[in-house]
C-alpha cells in the first residue's frame with residue numbers, strides 16, 4: 420500500500436518538507452515493484468537510491484539542528500543513526516528479495532509515522548519558537 424503524505428507531517432521548513440515528500444515517493448516506488456525477482460537490477464538501484472537519499476536527508480536535518488542550536492540534537496542524531504543501522508541490517512539479513520521488499524516497506528512506513536510525525540515535528544515546534552529570525556524573513 421502506498422504511503423500518503425498528510426499535512427500533519429509537515430514541519431513548515433520547506434527544505435526538509437520537500438525532502439520528506441521525496442522520501443515518501445521513493446518508498447512508494449519500492450511498493451510499486453511487484454516482483455523484485457524479475458526486476459532485480461531496478462530494485463537494487465532503488466534500494467541504493469533510498470539509502471543514499473536517507474543519509475543525505477539526515478545531513479540536511481542535522482545542519483538545521485546545528486545552526487539552530489537545537490538542545491536535543493544529540494538524541495535526534497542517535498535516532499538517525501539507529502535508522503541507518505536498521506536499514507543496513509535489513510539489507511544484510513534478508514536473503515530473499517521479496518522479504519527484503521516487505522521489510523523495507525514496513526521499516527519506511529514505521530519510520531515515517533514515528534520519526535517524521537513525532538520526533539521531526541518536535542524539532543520543528545522548537546525551531547519555530549526558538550530560532551533567531553533572519554533579516555530577510557517575512558514578518
Ligand SMILES: [Fe+2]
Pocket residue numbers: 480495499534538539
Ligand atoms: Fe529526523
